[in-house]
Amino acid sequence: DFKPMALLSRLRQISIEQLSLQFQGTGGELISLIDEGSLQARYANGRWRAQLILTAAEISPRSLKIKLDLEQRDQIEGRLYVRATELNLTRLQQWMATLGPVAARGQIGACRGVDVGDCAWALPEIDEGKLGGEFWMHVSDGAIKQITAAFHLDDLVATRLHDGMVPAVRSRLKSLEGKLRWRTKPENDLGWSLILDELMLDDG
Numbered sequence: 001d002f003k004p005m006a007l008l009s010r011l012r013q014i015s016i017e018q019l020s021l022q023f024q025g026t027g028g029e030l031i032s033l034i035d036e037g038s039l040q041a042r043y044a045n046g047r048w049r050a051q052l053i054l055t056a057a058e059i060s061p062r063s064l065k066i067k068l069d070l071e072q073r074d075q076i077e078g079r080l081y082v083r084a085t086e087l088n089l090t091r092l093q094q095w096m097a098t099l100g101p102v103a104a105r106g107q108i109g110a111c112r113g114v115d116v117g118d119c120a121w122a123l124p125e126i127d128e129g130k131l132g133g134e135f136w137m138h139v140s141d142g143a144i145k146q147i148t149a150a151f152h153l154d155d156l157v158a159t160r161l162h163d164g165m166v167p168a169v170r171s172r173l174k175s176l177e178g179k180l181r182w183r184t185k186p187e188n189d190l191g192w193s194l195i196l197d198e199l200m201l202d203d204g
Contacts, residue, residue, distance in 0.1 A: 014041040019054070031095065032058060047071045047078070059091045060084065070139070080137040089129035089156070124171070129156035145184050152177035174202040 019037035022030050037054030050068040062085040070078035133151030137144060156173040178199035184192045 012043045014039060014050075016040075032056070033095070041068075059088045059095065060086055062086055076139055076142050078139055080139070082135045082137075083133075084135070085132045087131040089126045089131055092131075093123070093126045124158040124160045127157040127159055127170075129158070130154045143184075147182045148180070150179045172203070176201050 016037075016039040019034060019039055021033040023033055024030060033056065034054045035057050037052060039050065039052050041048060041050035043049075048068065048070045050070075052064075052066040052068075054064050054066070055062075056064065065081075065083040067081040068078065069080075070076055131151065131153050133149055135151075136146075136148045138146040153173070153176040155175070156171075158171050160169040160171070176199070179197045181195045181197075182192060
């Protein structure tokens, strides 16, 4: 008998060139997630190591580089590295609102298509903005334990939407750069901590 999972358990290497991905949006439109990409992955010594280089012209004129180093034991353990340049935050927000969990799409999409009472928890609508930097994520026991980033945000324009009784508020930020470190606290100390360092802000 053919057993797909048994076959996958013996998989040791993946190589894909000219990778492209398209999704159908909620309105029936096609969303190009990846225009062109390559994936190289290899399993050795109980770990998967992978590198994904992709171009997504709608959100970035340059390629994204993603590296994975994961181990599957009782839970997933490992690291994720992402390097991005000039990510278009407007398009990225639209993507996330279309492809994200149904329950969160309104909040991610700046209160579009949700009840007015939910607007207080919605992200502002990003009219303009670019994001670049390097990001590291550490996974342990199947959960994200730490995120480290060195980032720069440029030419951000965002609008906080309200119901018809309160005018929308528009904010501008010329640039913001710095480093951050977010991590969960030990099991006997609930919560998390966030450290920001070397911040440089220019509000234009």
